[in-house]
Amino acid sequence: MKAREGFEALPEIIKRVNALEFNDYTKEYESSLMFCSNKAYVNGAWMAFQEQEKKIDEANKMNQKM
DSSP, X not given: OHHHHHHHTSXXXXXXXXXXXXXXXXXXXXXSSSSOHHHHXXXXXXXXXXXXXXXXXXXXXXXXHO
């Protein structure tokens, strides 16, 4: 959840996330609207954000071992 809070605090995400809800089961943002460009934008950014977080975590683990 901490990563998601950081993600939702990003300036470009703040503009778009208000109309969306996070689904804890699917781990994606959803909208009640039939088509919502914000949903696609935010979910794509969320996936990229998570991948970057994994890389950062791996780098931090390697640095701790040294």
